[in-house]
Structures are given as structure tokens and as C-alpha cells.
Amino acid sequence: MAGTIAFRTGSASSGAAGRPAITEPAPVRWALIGVSLSFLGLFLLIPLAGVFVEAFRKGAGAFFAALRDPAALAAVKLTLLVAAIAVPVNCVFGLAASWAIAKFNFVGKNLLITLIDLPFAVSPVISGLIYILVYGLHGWLGPFLSAHDIEIIFAVPGIVLATLFVTFPFVAREVIPLMQVQGNDDEEAAITLGAGGLQTFFRVTLPNVKWAVLYGVILCNARAMGEFGAVSVVSGHIRGKTSTMPLHVEILYNEYNFVAAFAVASLLALLALATLALKSFVEWRSRRPFAEAPDAAVLEDLSHEH
Amino acid sequence: MRLRIKQPSVLPGFGLTLGFTLLYLSAIVLIPLAALFLKSAGMGWSSFWATVTSPRVVAAYKLSFGAAAIGALINAVFGFVVAWSLVRYSFPGKRIVDAMVDLPFALPTAVSGIALTTLYSRNGWIGQYLEPLGIQAAFSPLGVTIALTFIGLPFVVRTLQPALEDLDPDMEEAAASLGASRWRTLRRVILPTVLPSLLTGFALAFARALGEYGSVVFISGNMPMRTEIAPLLIVAKLEQYDYAGATAIAVVMLLISFAILLAINVIQWVASRHRIGG
Numbered sequence: 247m248a249g250t251i252a253f254r255t256g257s258a259s260s261g262a263a264g265r266p267a268i269t270e271p272a273p274v275r276w277a278l279i280g281v282s283l284s285f286l287g288l289f290l291l292i293p294l295a296g297v298f299v300e301a302f303r304k305g306a307g308a309f310f311a312a313l314r315d316p317a318a319l320a321a322v323k324l325t326l327l328v329a330a331i332a333v334p335v336n337c338v339f340g341l342a343a344s345w346a347i348a349k350f351n352f353v354g355k356n357l358l359i360t361l362i363d364l365p366f367a368v369s370p371v372i373s374g375l376i377y378i379l380v381y382g383l384h385g386w387l388g389p390f391l392s393a394h395d396i397e398i399i400f401a402v403p404g405i406v407l408a409t410l411f412v413t414f415p416f417v418a419r420e421v422i423p424l425m426q427v428q429g430n431d432d433e434e435a436a437i438t439l440g441a442g443g444l445q446t447f448f449r450v451t452l453p454n455v456k457w458a459v460l461y462g463v464i465l466c467n468a469r470a471m472g473e474f475g476a477v478s479v480v481s482g483h484i485r486g487k488t489s490t491m492p493l494h495v496e497i498l499y500n501e502y503n504f505v506a507a508f509a510v511a512s513l514l515a516l517l518a519l520a521t522l523a524l525k526s527f528v529e530w531r532s533r534r535p536f537a538e539a540p541d542a543a544v545l546e547d548l549s550h551e552h
Numbered sequence: 553m554r555l556r557i558k559q560p561s562v563l564p565g566f567g568l569t570l571g572f573t574l575l576y577l578s579a580i581v582l583i584p585l586a587a588l589f590l591k592s593a594g595m596g597w598s599s600f601w602a603t604v605t606s607p608r609v610v611a612a613y614k615l616s617f618g619a620a621a622i623g624a625l626i627n628a629v630f631g632f633v634v635a636w637s638l639v640r641y642s643f644p645g646k647r648i649v650d651a652m653v654d655l656p657f658a659l660p661t662a663v664s665g666i667a668l669t670t671l672y673s674r675n676g677w678i679g680q681y682l683e684p685l686g687i688q689a690a691f692s693p694l695g696v697t698i699a700l701t702f703i704g705l706p707f708v709v710r711t712l713q714p715a716l717e718d719l720d721p722d723m724e725e726a727a728a729s730l731g732a733s734r735w736r737t738l739r740r741v742i743l744p745t746v747l748p749s750l751l752t753g754f755a756l757a758f759a760r761a762l763g764e765y766g767s768v769v770f771i772s773g774n775m776p777m778r779t780e781i782a783p784l785l786i787v788a789k790l791e792q793y794d795y796a797g798a799t800a801i802a803v804v805m806l807l808i809s810f811a812i813l814l815a816i817n818v819i820q821w822v823a824s825r826h827r828i829g830g
Contacts (some may be wrong), residue, residue: 268721268724268725268728268737269640270734274734275641278633278636278637278641279637279641279643281630281633281637282630282633282634282636282637282638282649283649285630285633285634286634286649286652286653289701289702289705290652290653290655290656290702290705291652292671292677292678293664293667293668293671293702294655294659294667296667296670296671296677297663297667300667300670339572339573339576342568342569342572342573342576343569343573343577345565345569346565346566346569346570346573347573349561349563349566350558350559350561350563350566350570351558351559351561352557352558352559352566352570353557353558358573358574358577361577361581361582362577364581364585365581367759367806367809367810367812367813368585368763368806368809369762369763369764369765369783369802369805369806369809370661370763370764370765370766370783371763371765371783371784371786371787371802372588372763372783372786372802372805372806375588375786375790375798375799375802376584376585376587376588377584378790378795379584379587379588379591379795379799380583380584380587382795384795385587386587407580410580411580411581411584414580414581430561430563433563434562434563437562437563437564438562443563443564443565446563447565465657468657468658471660472658472659472660472661472662472663473660474660474661474662474665474765474766475661475765475766475783478765478766478787479787479790491660492660492661492662492663492766493662495660495662495663495666496662496770499666499770504670507666508666508670511660511662511663511666511667514659514660514662514663515659515663517658517660518655518658518659518660518663519658521658522651522652522654522655522658523651525651525654525658526647526650526651
């Protein structure tokens with residue numbers, strides 16, 4: 247349901263500036279800004295600050311000791327591994343789906359777009375549950391898997407599958423609309439000039455959508471590293487083995503080891519801040535209109551090669 | 553005449569990319585979701601009904617719906633003020649504030665969960681001021697509402713911002729020159745125009761809050777009949793190896809989510825028809 251974080255390429259100008267008839271008197275203005283900042287301060291800033299204050303409650307020594315704990319390191323490693331699988335796979339899927347949907351007209355296209363968005367409408371807990379029903383001991387493939395000694399549920403493959411599910415739409419939903427707006431003219435020109443399919447994709451299409459891809463990858467990565475509900479259901483919570491960072495935070499918190507819990511949580515909070523910064527940067531870059539119009543130069547290039 | 557599935561094109565790769573898309577979509581999304589519905593179909597109507605109408609499940613649904621609705625309502629009101637301030641006014645630090653609105657999307661839910669619990673517990677930064685007033689925030693339905701407000705915060709702001717940016721200033725100027733006060737212009741000109749976006753934002757925040765798990769489990773205290781939300785009950789059933797029970801609760805939640813999704817699409821469709829019609 248992260249449907250609303252999408253590219254906002256429109257200009258931010260309101261047009262109301264300098265038109266006194268359609269703005270509010272200064273006291274009203276400042277009151278509204280004050281209400282906004284208080285609301286955001288109460289709900290966003292204080293919880294965020296709380297994470298770091300709690301992490302350092304017993305000093306920097308306790309903080310770093312908590313991060314050096316072998317179980318914490320194992321959780322960091324597992325989180326990086328899961329993201330390193332889920333993000334590239336969903337990126338390749340997103341690009342393939344965008345190519346098929348944006349460049350061709352076929353029956354059932356709108357249904358396909360709706361189905362790609364489906365994982366956002368599913369509760370994280372249900373996202374884990376469905377994999378238990380397929381791969382769990384009493385699931386469809388359970389007897390086969392246990393006969394062949396393959397562990398999926400309560401093991402790393404299950405965590406990867408659940409993460410693939412919850413991060414499924416991120417890249418596709420950013421790239422599809424942009425490719426649709428850009429149309430087929432550039433690609434058709436490249437093919438007509440004799441470029442191959444892959445060459446066209448990598449030299450014409452990909453440069454045109456690179457910011458949208460990057461935007462989707464940033465959001466996909468944040469969710470892949472931070473997912474809790476879906477992963478929690480399929481992980482089995484084996485400390486040092488099937489605990490990702492968010493799950494490790496839960497284990498520590500439930501053991502009343504608050505400093506360690508918040509120390510690991512503060513790493514995830516830093517990841518969130520980095521995500522927001524990168525996201526704003528990409529929004530700012532992609533808003534610069536036709537910054538580096540690649541088409542003309544690349545097309546000329548291609549025509550020379552043949 | 554031959555039925556054409558696909559219009560002809562000079563571009564290559566249609567079969568490959570669509571084939572991969574459908575294969576991957578089926579493996580990751582469609583087949584596992586189908587397993588959920590088949591599993592619930594296999595348990596029989598009477599036991600399905602008995603599960604989803606048992607008092608503990610009904611109490612969980614009520615809490616999930618009530619807290620999600622209140623959270624979405626708070627977000628609709630304050631989200632409007634925030635979006636308005638960000639679009640119409642300039643103030644120091646506005647860009648950072650704008651970027652921060654997405655924090656609930658970016659912050660892992662387990663982190664927001666333990667942070668909110670610590671803040672609102674009896675000796676927390678905020679909880680210590682609520683305690684003398686006789687208000688227990690953490691481990692109560694109020695705590696659940698706070699967490700669900702946090703998690704839905706970006707939706708209303710992010711759906712309203714583009715709508716407010718697109719408002720035609722001439723309309724407001726016309727209203728002002730015809731003698732309408734600012735308040736009246738807001739009610740009669742601005743609100744009707746951005747209402748579809750406001751409703752969409754509300755519905756998205758509500759839907760997200762209904763399914764939320766991570767940020768709620770810590771602050772709710774998970775007391776059956778009192779602070780147990782529906783997703784938590786699914787986990788509880790799973791821990792008792794009651795797969796059929798977990799599936800039944802999940803199917804009801806999923807159908808409700810799909811209904812909300814449909815409602816959002818209807819809102820958008822009606823709104824776009826209005827724009828074209830006049």
C-alpha cells in the first residue's frame with residue numbers, strides 16, 4: 247500500500263504567491279504551519295530521536311558492544327543477503343514487466359497492472375502465511391520438501407520468498423508509467439537503424455528511465471531490509487540463524503535488553519534516513535527537465551555503427 | 553477474422569518479457585494467494601463461519617477497524633493542514649520537513665513499534681505526562697490507535713499535495729472577488745475539488761492500518777479481547793498450529809482489503825469523469 251510514494255515530477259510552485267486575495271493573513275498562516283510542525287514533531291521527530299537516545303542510554307561502550315555481538319552481526323549479514331537477492335530479482339522483473347506492458351498493446355494489460363500491485367494490498371502477516379500454506383510441513387509441497395530434506399519455511403529461503411513478495415511491485419510501479427509516457431519512438435528508430443533488441447534496451451530505454459529505476463530500487467531495498475511481519479511469520483526466530491535485523495530487534499526487546507535492541511534499531515533508523523535522503527535526491531535530479539537528453543546523441547551513435 | 557491478442561510492433565522481446573512476467577507473478581504472488589483461498593474453501597462453510605465469528609476474533613476485528621478508522625481520520629485532518637502548509641506557504645526547513653513525511657514508509661515497523669512503546673509507556677517521554685491525567689497510552693487501545701496513526705501518516709499528505717498544487721488560483725481569486733471569505737472559499741471551492749484525493753488518502757491510510765503488524769505488536773500489549781488486533785490473532789493461531797483458523801481470519805481481511813482497493817478505484821473513476829464532464 248505504498249501506492250502514494252511515486253515520482254512527483256510536477257513543479258512545486260503553487261501560483262498563489264504574491265496574490266493577496268487567495269492567501270491567508272499572516273497569523274493564520276503561522277498558526278497552520280505551527281499545527282503542521284507540532285503534528286509532525288510529535289509523530290515523527292520524537293519517535294526518531296527516541297531511538298537514538300535509547301541506544302546511547304548506557305553510553306557509547308554499551309552501544310558498540312551490542313553491535314559487536316555475534317548474533318547481531320549474523321542478523322546484519324542475513325539482512326544484507328536477503329536484500330542482495332530480493333532487490334536485483336525484483337529489479338529484473340520490474341524492467342521485464344515494464345517492457346512488456348509499456349512497449350506493447352495486448353489483451354488484459356490493465357488486469358496485469360492491477361495484479362502486479364496486489365502485494366501492497368496484502369497484510370504483511372498474510373504475506374508470510376501464504377508461503378507456509380505452500381511450503382510448510384502441512385502445505386502443498388511440504389511432504390515433497392521434507393522427503394528431499396529441503397528446508398524453506400523456518401529457514402533462509404522462506405525469508406527470501408516472503409521478502410520477494412512484499413517488495414514485488416516497487417520497481418515495476420515506478421518504471422511502467424514513465425515508459426508508457428515516453429512511448430516507442432526512440433526504440434523504433436533504434437531498431438530501424440539496425441540496433442539489436444538488447445542494444446536498444448541498454449543504450450536507449452534504460453538511460454531514459456534510469457532515475458525511475460533507481461527510485462524503485464531505493465524503496466525496494468528499504469522495505470527488503472526493514473520487513474518485519476511477513477518475515478517474522480516464516481522465520482522461526484532462530485537466533486543467529488534465521489533472524490534478520492528487525493527480528494533481532496524484537497528478540498532483544500522481548501528479553502528486556504533495551505539498549506541492545508535500540509542499538510540495532512538505530513542502524514535501521516539510519517538506513518531509513520539514508521533512504522529518505524537518496525529519495526529526495528533522485529526526485530530533485532529527475533525533476534530537472536531533459537537534463538541530459540540522451541536520445542539524439544545515442545541514436546546518431548547507433549546509426550554510425552551500422 | 554483472427555482474434556488478435558497483441559497488436560503488431562517492430563520492437564522485439566514481447567514473448568520473452570511477458571512470459572517471464574507471468575511466470576514470476578504466478579510463482580511469487582498468484583499461486584501462494586490461491587493457496588490461501590483453497591485452504592479456506594477446504595475447511596467447510598460452518599467451521600469457517602464459526603472461526604470468524606468467535607468472540608475473540610470479532611473483538612480483534614472491531615479493534616482493528618476502530619483504531620484504523622480513528623487513525624485515518626486524524627491523518628485526514630492533520631494531513632490536510634500539513635499538505636496545505638507544504639504547498640502554499642514557505643518556511644525555513646520546508647524541504648527537510650517535506651522529505652520527513654515519508655519516514656513511516658522508510659522506518660522498519662519493528663523500530664517504530666519499540667520507539668512508540670518506549671515513548672508512551674508509564675515512564676516514557678510522553679507517557680509520564682499522560683500518567684497523572686489517568687491516561688494509559690501504551691498497552692491499551694489508545695496505543696494501538698497511536699501506532700496506526702503513525703503508520704498511515706504519509707498517505708493523506710502525499711495524495712493531497714499534487715491535488716493542491718494543481719488547484720487553479722483563478723478559481724479562488726474569482727471566489728474572493730465575488731465577495732467570498734477565505735473560509736467560505738475553502739469550504740465551497742477548494743474542498744470539493746480536492747475531496748477525491750482526500751478520500752483516496754484516507755482509504756489508503758485505513759487499508760494500510762488494517763493490515764499493520766510490526767508497529768502495533770509492541771505497543772498493544774496483546775491482551776485477548778482488549779488489545780489484540782486481527783493480524784496478531786493470525787500469528788497466535790499459527791503458533792498453535794491452527795492453520796485453518798489463521799487462514800479463515802486472513803481470508804476475511806484480504807477480502808476487506810480488496811473491497812477498499814475497489815472503492816479507491818471507484819473514487820478515482822468518478823473523479824476523473826467529473827473532471828472531463830465539466
